[in-house]
Each structure stands twice: as C-alpha cells, then as structure tokens.
Amino acid sequence: MAITTQQLIQWKQQGRSIVALTAWDYAIAQLIDAAGVDLILVGDSMAVVLGYETTLPITLDEMIYHAKSVRRGVKRALVVVDLPFLTYQESLQQAMHSAGRVLKETGAQAVKLEGGYPAIAETIARLVQAGIPVMGHVGLTPQSVHQLGLRQQGKTQEASERILQEAIALEQAGVFSLVLEHIPADLAMQITQKLSIPTIGIGAGTHCDGQVLVTSDVLGLTEKHPPFAKVYTNLRETITKAVQDYAVEVRDRKFP
Ligand SMILES: Nc1nc(=O)c2c([nH]1)NC[C@@H]1CN(c3ccc(C(=O)N[C@@H](CCC(=O)O)C(=O)O)cc3)CN21
Ligand SMILES: CC(C)C(=O)C(=O)O
Ligand SMILES: [Mg+2]
Numbered sequence: 001m002a003i004t005t006q007q008l009i010q011w012k013q014q015g016r017s018i019v020a021l022t023a024w025d026y027a028i029a030q031l032i033d034a035a036g037v038d039l040i041l042v043g044d045s046m047a048v049v050l051g052y053e054t055t056l057p058i059t060l061d062e063m064i065y066h067a068k069s070v071r072r073g074v075k076r077a078l079v080v081v082d083l084p085f086l087t088y089q090e091s092l093q094q095a096m097h098s099a100g101r102v103l104k105e106t107g108a109q110a111v112k113l114e115g116g117y118p119a120i121a122e123t124i125a126r127l128v129q130a131g132i133p134v135m136g137h138v139g140l141t142p143q144s145v146h147q148l149g150l151r152q153q154g155k156t157q158e159a160s161e162r163i164l165q166e167a168i169a170l171e172q173a174g175v176f177s178l179v180l181e182h183i184p185a186d187l188a189m190q191i192t193q194k195l196s197i198p199t200i201g202i203g204a205g206t207h208c209d210g211q212v213l214v215t216s217d218v219l220g221l222t223e224k225h226p227p228f229a230k231v232y233t234n235l236r237e238t239i240t241k242a243v244q245d246y247a248v249e250v251r252d253r254k255f256p
Contacts (some may be wrong), residue, residue: 003038003078005110005133005176011209012198018177018210020200021218024049024066028215029073037077038210039177039200041112042067044082044143045214048222055142058084060098067106079108080135085143088113088123095123099132109133112179114141116166121173128174136170138163139204140182150227152203154183167191167199179212180204182228203228 008018020039023029024046033040044055046066052058060083067081081102088095099111110133113124124134139153154160163183170178177198180188185205192199192207201208217226220234249255 002076005078008039008078008177008198008210009196012196018198018200020210020212021215022046022212023070023073023215026069026073029070031073032215033074033077039212040070040074040077040079041212042070042079042081042106042108043214044084048214049216054145055082056085056145060084060087060101064102064105067102067108071107078110079106080110080112081106081108082112089115089120092123092126095127096130099127099134100130103132110135110176112137114138114143116163116170118169121166121169124170124175125173134173134175135177135179135200136167136173136175137179137181138166138170138183139180142181150182152182152184154187160184160187163187164191164194167195171195171197177210180208 011018018038020041021032021037022041022043022045023032024042029040042063044058044063047055047058063081063084071079083098087098102108102111112135113120114137116136116138124136127134140148140150154163164187167178175197177200178195180191180199180201182203185207188199188201188204189207192209198209200210200212202212213229214226216222217229218232220231220236246255
C-alpha cells in the first residue's frame, strides 16, 4: 500500500519514527523503496551526484527528469520533490506553475520548499489550498548557502525563537511535514513537541519524528566526508575494487 501524507501525521501520534532517504534515479529509488523507506525525497542535493558544488545550479527541468525516473521505481514510499532555487521565490504564480508541473509531469505526491519567512509561508498556504501537498524545510536551507554558509542555525536565543516561529507559521500554512536541518537538538525537540505534523531531522538530533539523509552519503558514494550521515557502507571502495578486478581480467585475457 502506498504511504499517504495523512499516514505520516498519524505515525507521529503513534510515536512511529519516519524513515526518509533521497533518490535521484530509478535504480536507487527501486532499491530503497523495496528496502522499506517510508518517504523518498528527490532532493536538489542530487547536485552532488551530478558533480556540482552547491544545489543552486539544478533546474526545474532536471528535477522533473530525475523525479520521473524515481517515481517509476517506487511502489510504497511517499515521493516528495524539492523545488529548486528560484523556481518558487519570485511570485505565487511561479511557485504554482513549478509545483503544478512537478505533480502533473512526475507523478510525485508532494513538493518541498525551503524557508519559513512570511512570503514563503503565504505561498505555501496558497499551494496547499490548490490541492498541492507541501513539505517545509527550515534551519539550514542550502539554497541560501551564499548568505548562511553551511553552519548550524538557531544557535542564539533570537535565532532559535525565529526558527520556532517559522515552524509554527509553516504548520499554519498547511505543510504536512517539516524538515529540520542542522539546528541544535533541543530546538528540534521543542519544535517537534509544539507541532502536530511530523518533523524530519537531518543534523537535528534524535528528538524529531523521523530522519532523512542523502542516500549517496549513507552508501559511501560521496567524495567528501558527508556532514551528518552515518556511512553504512562504502560503495566507492566496492566499485573501485570491482572495476580494477574487471580491468585486470580483461588485460590478462581472463575475461570473458
Ligand atoms: N551530499 C550531501 N549531503 C548533505 O547532507 C547535503 C548536501 N550534499 N548538499 C546540500 C546540503 C549541504 N549540507 C551541508 C554541507 C556541509 C556542512 C558542514 O560541513 N558544516 C560545517 C560548517 C562548514 C562551514 O562553515 O563552511 C559545520 O560544522 O556546521 C553542513 C551541511 C547538507 N546538505
Ligand atoms: C537533505 C534534504 C532535506 C534535502 O533537502 C536534499 O536532499 O536536497
Ligand atoms: Mg534539498
């Protein structure tokens, strides 16, 4: 049975933790869905597997192309797609057009937008009213890397209060879930207790209603040491070894 946004909200009430990972193509999506992940995010962090330094260059067309391939691999998980940088901030019309394209063209069930400031909360409220399920994202918002850097957010009393207020505004705008990225664990706990919708943490401690990680980090595919992930397996080593073995056998005429 396919997972719904309502189900994730119920799981929070039941204290069942939500398991989320990112995906960027059919093969990865098919594997992680079959392995039992609850929510699959087609994250703009796929920039890393495409060789970019930041998430900023990713386009809406690229997100849609990858999301279509992810969607074909998923039977059970809820599929959420990041709206990339400057495909929703310009105006409500732009956000509606971008989110509408994602839902119509990819078959994904929801979109995610970064930020909790008043204009974004207003945009999200209108998307939700139009029937588009929206996930929020506060704390470190990597699309603002040139303003924020990649540092932990919410470290002062004032910053922490602002993030809490953003989270409340997003819940009121109608998000079905909220990503908390790179904020202190006690702030994440406070937000999680305050909201009725599930919080999904990344670098935000253990008190969230679920966790999300970048799949290439978890699998040990990312070149740089990943910021928040536990590296559960080292696919870089596995792939290097397999390719070297293959090369030796071809050169020694042992294969085929
Ligand atoms: N592969 C991957 N994994 C991620 O988790 C991820 C991405 N890519 N791309 C988008 C953002 C960027 N992320 C990052 C990347 C680095 C730090 C980091 O190293 N932070 C340091 C400070 C670095 C600095 O100030 O320059 C820290 O100690 O907080 C944090 C989040 C998280 N997201
Ligand atoms: C890390 C998650 C929350 C994300 O936004 C992404 O992968 O792009
Ligand atoms: Mg993202």
